[in-house]
């Protein structure tokens with residue numbers, strides 16, 4: 001089974017690919033499908049219209065089923081940032097309203113908040129290593145509209161307990177906005193049990209898709225309060241495209257945020273790759289990643305590296321460690337040995353996925369050990 005899964009990802013033949021927190025490689029079936037799509041595009045410019053919609057709706061259903069949502073709770077976006085922006089627009093923020101933001105977020109959330117909402121009372125609070133309820137409790141006021149967080153810390157890999165915080169915030173009627181980019185695909189979530197109001201992410205890391213396709217989950221509880229922005233002509237509920245004389249009504253769900261023509265090729269890749277993950281089973285994906293990560297943790301600890309990823313709590317796909325020696329030199333050495341990873345803040349960030357194995361982890365450790 002694992003050999004078959006590895007054969008679906010050609011990158012495994014050439015490299016030890018531990019860099020899914022940056023980008024995930026396209027699977028072989030997705031590549032094949034995209035090549036066929038491009039052939040078709042060069043012959044006739046696009047899918048036939050019914051096929052275009054069929055593909056989009058298939059992708060929507062697939063993303064919805066991955067998170068436990070209904071299809072109309074999913075809207076496609078070009079990136080995580082766009083999804084976070086749509087969520088913030090729909091919090092109906094007014095001057096003086098408070099937003100609590102996780103201090104450790106990747107710049108996606110920070111820039112969306114600071115650049116687009118300079119007039120609101122933005123409070124950054126540290127979550128690292130803390131119980132999430134303790135982190136927010138002292139900062140909640142009557143004016144607090146939402147808490148905005150990253151599900152998984154892009155640097156340390158620490159996983160936020162969305163379930164615990166989501167339930168607490170729901171009981172306080174405070175909205176919960178999540179950047180799920182470093183979580184979904186490596187970790188399982190069921191939004192029927194874990195209350196989140198908005199969760200945005202992109203397809204190009206843990207979901208192995210192309211860049212330019214992302215998702216925003218909008219909990220249907222929010223449909224009644226959704227604003228009409230941002231939207232455009234494809235946010236309207238067109239019965240057909242035979243005439244443009246009369247404008248149909250705007251959709252009353254997450255799909256209203258699809259402003260214009262969508263990335264159908266990216267959506268196609270997303271459908272195929274999520275299909276691969278679902279077939280393997282998200283529980284098993286999580287367990288497989290942990291196997292590799294444990295092996296890395298053991299080896300790096302023995303080498304005397306400072307492990308920056310907490311050992312307790314749920315584990316993401318990221319493990320980051322600071323070596324005693326020169327991190328840039330070790331990064332170069334690993335890269336020269338066809339190990340793909342990231343150098344972040346003077347530390348080595350490894351991010352394996354479900355098709356990686358402990359033998360690859362041991363090989364990485366052996367290279368680092370040789371370096372002394």
Ligand SMILES: Cc1ncc(COP(=O)(O)O)c(C=O)c1O
Nearest residue numbers: 079080081106108154181182202
């Ligand atoms: C937590 C997190 N969110 C979002 C992104 C990317 O955001 P976007 O899809 O808007 O480029 C990254 C990394 O690139 C990330 O680590």
